[in-house]
Amino acid sequence: MVLLLDEEACTGCMLCVLGCAIARTGEADAGRSRIRVYAGGEEGRFVPLTCQQCEEAFCAEACPTKACHREDETGIVVIDEERCIGCRTCIVACPFGAPSFDEVAGVTVKCDCCDGDPQCVKLCEPGAISFVAVDESSLRKRRDVALRRLQPAARTRAERIRAQEARCRA
Amino acid sequence: MTGRRRRLVILGNSAAALSAIRAIRSRGGDEQVTVVSREECHAYSPVLTTYYLRGVVPERRLFLCDAGSYRDLAVECRFGRTAVELDAARQRLLLDDGTRLDYDALLIATGAAPTRLGGLDDEVAGGLCYLRTIEDARRIRRLAxxxxxxxxxxxxxxxxQTAAAIARPGVHVTCVVGSRQVLSQNLDAECAAIVRDHVVREGGIEFLFGRSVAMIDHEAEGYRVELAGGEELSADMVVVGKGVTPNMAFVDPGQIAVERGVLVDDRLRTAVPDVYAAGDVAQGRNRISGAVEVVANWIDACEQGRVAGLNMAGADVTFPGSVPENVTTLFGLPVASIGSVGAGDAGAGLTSVTGSCPERTTYRRLFLKRGVPVGAILVGDVGDAGVVRAAIVRAEAGAVPVDRIVRGPIEAGAVLRSCVSTSASTAVT
Structure with missing residues (x-):
């Protein structure tokens, strides 16, 4: 299972960011969240980002303590906080910026899908975050990339919001 | 000979070697795999030895493997053995205990050893400390x-890192440095000055720059270090960190081409068929600069080992080239260096864009060659080091938001956006 993030649906409300921080640290500190939303770009788009549990996980491969590893049963890449020394090698290895150093805890943390019950999914009102089986997500991702290539002038924000509203009504 | 299991020999037992073994086993073949390591112990992480010195990591946590790991991977272990001679023509390897190992494919992943200080009295030389192995770390910890x-x-x-681990109230640490700056292989002078000031302030470490050591002698219970120019200092412990030398004494340069390390192509093959090299002993293509050099870091060692292992097991996989990178934390200040950063003599033809925020001790500098980002130094906030690294690796002129990166930590979304739009427009045209 992975978290599938739909940037077309994201409204940038940041509930997932705060919700994650509260669920995992007990504090509404956006800096300690394991999911991020990039707000910017020319069209005022929002790009939600968190760990995609890469099939070839550079973070786990690079970790010198093997604190960062894939769990056999779930296939989810986790960081064992007991073993992590905060060396930040995984942070350099991950091209998506998914692991982050938690200054308070003194270790590196990343999204581990809340033990199979991701809190961000429940909080995301527009339904931009879903927790799906790997096959389905890679299919949808591939389709989306193809769509985007065919249609380089992406939809305007207004169009996206209309589409979201339609989805919410449905 | 048909039906005989292929014999793969792995020389070394660290990042590259372990990745290679896992890659070989991932192919599901029935190769007979033998691991030869000069150290008696199971594989451990040399990256962690400085953390062990600081007392952050207990000794048992240094280990990456236990006996069960090798059993699960079905490898035969020859630990405490050193390769003394490689006969690539006959595909055979001689070990120091006289054992002969015949192989169908061999991986040289012997790593590197600290470069020894020459011209010293034997007894003095034997007393100096170097840091690479777990044994070195134990000794430094004891003496410190x-x-x-x-x-x-x-x-x-x-x-x-060693200086930082040893320094504490009542212990004075003096670093004698040949060049004019710290981290001369990783940082440009400006950034090095920020790191130096931090280390002096937080750790009370003293630096003597532009000095070379003329002689070291015994003196009472310790050592007298004489510097060129006549200065002297007394120390009860001397730690030498003068770089590393690849472990390749057993390689016959007449058979296998070597320069600073064992030369490899983009499949990690040496000049001889069926002999591969990976990790700190290998000298291959630098993905950023194109130069053929030894790029020693944990991430590349893992990836090279993986590619070499897959190829040894019959696949045909290429390695896109090494990316110099290092991330370290000194007295709480994280420092990351990625790609070509104008350190050493590699500064020619590079321009740079700098952003800094002194009150938060953050400093960010991006290096460009003909307008394309080729390297970065991040000090203070390194949370986006991976995003910046990916941007540099895939850099095309105009696709990387340079100004944005030097202003402050960048979100992957910002880079992905620009890359997506670049690839989308390429796909359309």
């Missing part, structure tokens, strides 16, 4: 408990 004045020769990553 009693030391009051420590001389560290060099100011590279290992030297600084």
């Amino acid at each position: 408990q009693r030391a009051r004045h420590v001389a560290v020769l060099g100011a590279g990553l290992v030297s600084l």
Whole structure:
């Protein structure tokens, strides 16, 4: 299972960011969240980002303590906080910026899908975050990339919001 | 001979070697795999030895493998053995205990050893400390408990980490540095000055720059370090960090081409068929600069080992090239260096864009060659080091938001956006 993030649906409300921080640290500190939303770009788009549990996980491969590893049963890449020394090698290895150093805890943390019950999914009102089986997500991702290539002038924000509203009504 | 299991020999037992073994086993073949390691112990992480010195990591946590790991991977272990001679023509390897190993494919992943200081009295030379192995770390830890004045020769990553681990109230650490800055292999002068000031302020470490060591002698219970130019300092412990030398004495340069390391192509093959090299002993293509050099870091060692292992097991996989990178934390200040950063003599033809925020001790500098980002130094906030690294690796002129990166930590979304739009427009045209 992975978290599938739909940037077309994201409204940038940041509930997932705060919700994650509260669920995992007990504090509404956006800096300690394991999911991020990039707000910017020319069209005022929002790009939600968190760990995609890469099939070839550079973070786990690079970790010198093997604190960062894939769990056999779930296939989810986790960081064992007991073993992590905060060396930040995984942070350099991950091209998506998914692991982050938690200054308070003194270790590196990343999204581990809340033990199979991701809190961000429940909080995301527009339904931009879903927790799906790997096959389905890679299919949808591939389709989306193809769509985007065919249609380089992406939809305007207004169009996206209309589409979201339609989805919410449905 | 048909039906005989292929014999694969792995020389080494660290990042590259372990990745290679896992890659070989991932192919599901029935190769007979033998691991030869000069150390008696199971594989451990040399990256962690400085953390062990600081007391952050207990010794048992250094280990990456236990006996069960090798059993699960079905490898035969020859630990405490050194390769003395490689006969590539006959595909056979001679070990120091006289054992002969015939192989169908061989991986040289022997790593590197600290470069020894020459021209010293044997007894003095034997007393100096180097840091690479777990045994080295144990020795430094033991000696540091009693030391009051420590001389560290060099100011590279290992030297600084060692100095930082030893320094404490009542223990004076002096770093004697040949060049004019710290981390001369990783940082430009400006950034090095920020790191130096931090280390001096937080750790009370003293630096003597532009000095070379003329002689080291015994003196009472410790050592007298004489510097060229006549200065002297007394120390009860001397740690030497003068870089590393690849472990390749058993390689016959007449058979296998070597320069600073064992030369490899993009499949990690040496000049001889069926002999591969990976990790700190290998000299291959630098993905950013195109130069053929030894790029020693944990991430590349893992990836090279994986590619070499897959190829040894019959696949045909290429390695896109090494990316110099290092991330370290000194007295709480994280420092990351990625790609070509104008350190050493590699500064020619590079321009740079700098952003800094002194009150938060953050400093960010991006290096460009003909307008394309080729390297970055991040100090203070390194949370986006992976995003910046990916941007540099895939850099095309105009696709990387340079100004945005030097202003402050960048979100992957910002880079992905620009890359997506670049690839989308390429796909359309």
